[in-house]
Amino acid sequence: MDRNLQRQVASMRKALFDQGYLDEQFIQLEDLQDDANPNFVEEIVTLFYTDSAKLIRNIENALENNPTDFERLDDYMHQFKSRSSSIGAKKVKTECTQFREYCNAGNAEGCTRTFQQVKQELATLKRKLETYFEIARQTCT
Amino acid sequence: MEGSFSSPRTDSFPAGLRVLVVDDDLAWLRILEKMLKKCSYEVTTCCLAREALDLLRERKDGFDIVISDVNMPDMDGFRLLEHVGLEMDLPVIMMSVDGETSRVMRGVQHGACDYLLKPIRMKELRNIWQHVFRKRIHEVRDIEGQECMEEIQMMRHGSELSDEWHSFSGGELNSGKKRKDFESKHDDKDFGDPSSSKKARVVWTVDLHQKFVRAVNQIGFDSEFTKTCFFDVVCSYHETEFSDDFHLYLAEVGPKKILDLMSVPWLTRENVASHLQKYRLYLSRLPKDNDLKAAFGVIKQSDLSSQDSHGSLGLQNSLNTQQTDAASGIYGISGNKPITQNANPKFCEGDLKGIVSVPLIESKKATIHDIPDPPKASSSRTGPNHTFGPLEPDVKYGRFDSPVGKQYSWCDVPQIQFKQEHKVNLQIDNGFNHLPSVSSRPFTREREKLGYMDIKPPYTKCSNQQIRQAIPIGSGANSFHVQSESHATSYQAAEPTLSTTTWSMKNHGLSQIFINNMEAAQRNLILGSNSGFASVDGDLLACLLQGDRCTTNVELLNKESLNHNSQDLFVETPAYVYDAQRFDYEYPLETMEYPVIDQGLFIV
Numbered sequence: 001m002d003r004n005l006q007r008q009v010a011s012m013r014k015a016l017f018d019q020g021y022l023d024e025q026f027i028q029l030e031d032l033q034d035d036a037n038p039n040f041v042e043e044i045v046t047l048f049y050t051d052s053a054k055l056i057r058n059i060e061n062a063l064e065n066n067p068t069d070f071e072r073l074d075d076y077m078h079q080f081k082s083r084s085s086s087i088g089a090k091k092v093k094t095e096c097t098q099f100r101e102y103c104n105a106g107n108a109e110g111c112t113r114t115f116q117q118v119k120q121e122l123a124t125l126k127r128k129l130e131t132y133f134e135i136a137r138q139t140c141t
Numbered sequence: 142m143e144g145s146f147s148s149p150r151t152d153s154f155p156a157g158l159r160v161l162v163v164d165d166d167l168a169w170l171r172i173l174e175k176m177l178k179k180c181s182y183e184v185t186t187c188c189l190a191r192e193a194l195d196l197l198r199e200r201k202d203g204f205d206i207v208i209s210d211v212n213m214p215d216m217d218g219f220r221l222l223e224h225v226g227l228e229m230d231l232p233v234i235m236m237s238v239d240g241e242t243s244r245v246m247r248g249v250q251h252g253a254c255d256y257l258l259k260p261i262r263m264k265e266l267r268n269i270w271q272h273v274f275r276k277r278i279h280e281v282r283d284i285e286g287q288e289c290m291e292e293i294q295m296m297r298h299g300s301e302l303s304d305e306w307h308s309f310s311g312g313e314l315n316s317g318k319k320r321k322d323f324e325s326k327h328d329d330k331d332f333g334d335p336s337s338s339k340k341a342r343v344v345w346t347v348d349l350h351q352k353f354v355r356a357v358n359q360i361g362f363d364s365e366f367t368k369t370c371f372f373d374v375v376c377s378y379h380e381t382e383f384s385d386d387f388h389l390y391l392a393e394v395g396p397k398k399i400l401d402l403m404s405v406p407w408l409t410r411e412n413v414a415s416h417l418q419k420y421r422l423y424l425s426r427l428p429k430d431n432d433l434k435a436a437f438g439v440i441k442q443s444d445l446s447s448q449d450s451h452g453s454l455g456l457q458n459s460l461n462t463q464q465t466d467a468a469s470g471i472y473g474i475s476g477n478k479p480i481t482q483n484a485n486p487k488f489c490e491g492d493l494k495g496i497v498s499v500p501l502i503e504s505k506k507a508t509i510h511d512i513p514d515p516p517k518a519s520s521s522r523t524g525p526n527h528t529f530g531p532l533e534p535d536v537k538y539g540r541f542d543s544p545v546g547k548q549y550s551w552c553d554v555p556q557i558q559f560k561q562e563h564k565v566n567l568q569i570d571n572g573f574n575h576l577p578s579v580s581s582r583p584f585t586r587e588r589e590k591l592g593y594m595d596i597k598p599p600y601t602k603c604s605n606q607q608i609r610q611a612i613p614i615g616s617g618a619n620s621f622h623v624q625s626e627s628h629a630t631s632y633q634a635a636e637p638t639l640s641t642t643t644w645s646m647k648n649h650g651l652s653q654i655f656i657n658n659m660e661a662a663q664r665n666l667i668l669g670s671n672s673g674f675a676s677v678d679g680d681l682l683a684c685l686l687q688g689d690r691c692t693t694n695v696e697l698l699n700k701e702s703l704n705h706n707s708q709d710l711f712v713e714t715p716a717y718v719y720d721a722q723r724f725d726y727e728y729p730l731e732t733m734e735y736p737v738i739d740q741g742l743f744i745v
Contacts, residue, residue: 029172082166
């Protein structure tokens with residue numbers, strides 16, 4: 001049983017990397033996890049999602065403004081991208097970069113579209129990670 | 142405590158390196174904290190730049206290095222970087238997810254010692270101690286270079302003085318190294334050749350930068366938009382908006398002129414030029430909205446002081462006098478309020494014509510500018526008025542008023558500055574209450590680094606320059622920051638250090654500054670008129686040495702023998718101190734002088 005679970009966790013983890021959801025930063029987080037902080041990775045991910053929620057809201061509001069303040073949007077997205085890099089959210093980061101390109105081009109529609117992608121990737125990753133942590137926790141107990 | 146670098150347990154360095162991490166990203170903050178702890182560093186985290194600055198100021202010498210993100214909501218990372226660099230002179234590492242060359246370049250331009258890209262790897266953090274180490278090394282070299290210069294200058298001012306100083310320094314040196322350096326240099330008879338002195342690459346220390354800013358501001362003084370500009374500059378610390386005029390003003394300022402004003406012998410025009418470029422960049426990135434509300438208040442006050450400071454100054458003066466030793470310290474006469482107060486009136490009455498020691502108040506450029514012209518009444522308002530505290534606000538600046546004012550400007554300046562700068566509190570009154578509480582660390586550094594300023598300015602600029610130069614803290618931002626601390630604590634903290642470093646001849650900076658200032662002041666005193674300041678080295682020295690009416694302010698004040706005023710005023714330089722001692726000064730010079738110097742250094 002345990003071994004099965006462990007295999008499951010391992011393959012889940014591998015998939016996250018293989019499918020491009022996570023990058024090396026996630027491994028760094030795992031390396032930092034130790035006896036002093038046994039749930040370090042999960043803590044960081046939780047922090048990320050909590051912290052970035054506000055930023056997401058800000059971007060949403062800014063997108064609704066007319067005329068679009070691209071500079072502000074770019075600034076927000078820059079911050080958000082920085083946050084995404086903390087957990088190694090690879091796909092999310094990619095969308096962020098795309099978003100910023102649209103900002104630079106002054107393409108409001110492109111920004112809005114890409115932002116939806118950002119949110120989608122965020123949600124997907126969150127789901128996957130939650131499942132992953134859940135199962136990983138079970139292997140420990 | 143200094144970082145482990147200077148601790149006896151050097152073998153454990155870099156373990157225990159005290160790092161301050163500033164990032165609004167909580168996740169990164171946590172990650173970096175964990176990583177740094179794994180490197181055996183002592184970590185403090187902060188998610189707000191403002192908080193970080195407060196923390197740094199609070200815990201002076203409490204950190205070895207700062208790591209900060211570039212993009213932060215409450216303050217631009219580059220801004221923080223500059224503040225830290227200027228105020229605390231700590232190495233700062235910038236980090237960002239954005240690795241664009243332009244950004245990285247900006248970081249370097251603003252003084253970052255490194256620029257890390259997020260996601261940051263642990264191995265990148267392991268070696269950050271090198272920046273701390275490097276800085277320490279350079280500081281030592283820088284000090285040595287400056288000391289050498291100062292020694293040379295000392296020699297130029299007369300061998301007796303040097304001898305006095307030399308013998309005196311034997312007991313006063315706080316650093317054996319310095320003594321050794323001095324002695325060896327002394328023996329080398331190298332003095333006449335600055336270029337032969339050991340000179341490290343030019344490190345723009347806080348001290349040096351302040352001199353630079355002072356010089357820049359002084360030039361700006363002469364320009365019309367200086368008033369507003371300087372306030373803006375000064376208030377930049379408080380992030381008040383920046384007048385576009387300032388940029389224009391800066392365009393007029395030339396490195397040569399700045400170099401001349403700085404009077405740092407070993408500095409070259411090229412050094413100044415490149416630094417000016419950086420400074421321009423720094424200024425250019427300050428917020429440009431013309432929100433003069435904050436700045437305006439300050440400006441107003443300064444204008445007020447400059448135009449009709451008497452009334453306000455009177456108020457301020459009383460406030461000043463109510464200040465603790467800091468105030469008197471500023472006066473450089475003594476740390477005693479009463480003395481200062483007494484002195485004020487006397488000074489006023491005395492023949493202070495010559496005294497033009499106008500403290501350099503960044504924010505009060507306008508006033509200071511006026512100060513050099515004694516004939517113009519109320520020019521030196523802010524300065525003098527303050528110091529005169531109880532003294533009638535309506536001090537006629539006439540002849541002696543302005544000099545008087547100027548003299549006190551030493552004290553006043555810092556006070557005034559603080560007032561304006563302190564937490565964007567434009568009330569001059571409050572400013573006084575915020576006498577500089579220089580953190581011991583920067584303070585010490587200031588003193589050590591205080592360059593020798595050979596002040597021989599034209600009369601009109603003399604006092605200003607002297608005072609300005611004497612005050613290491615040139616830029617408003619810098620000085621204000623430092624000074625806005627609770628002066629009580631810092632002041633006290635500074636005193637002991639002062640005694641050890643300030644008065645040692647090795648501590649050229651301060652001493653020199655004082656000497657220079659005093660010389661100029663003395664000269665005026667001697668001349669007993671508002672006539673221009675001639676170069677004041679030889680004559681003043683002679684006068685001082687003779688002890689003929691050459692008493693330090695401290696002595697003067699202490700004894701309240703203000704009859705000598707003109708001569709005794711502001712003669713508080715190490716040289717003079719020694720002379721004073723020779724001439725039977727009664728008060729302990731150290732206690733007297735230190736506060737002065739201390740104040741002088743940090744106040745302005």
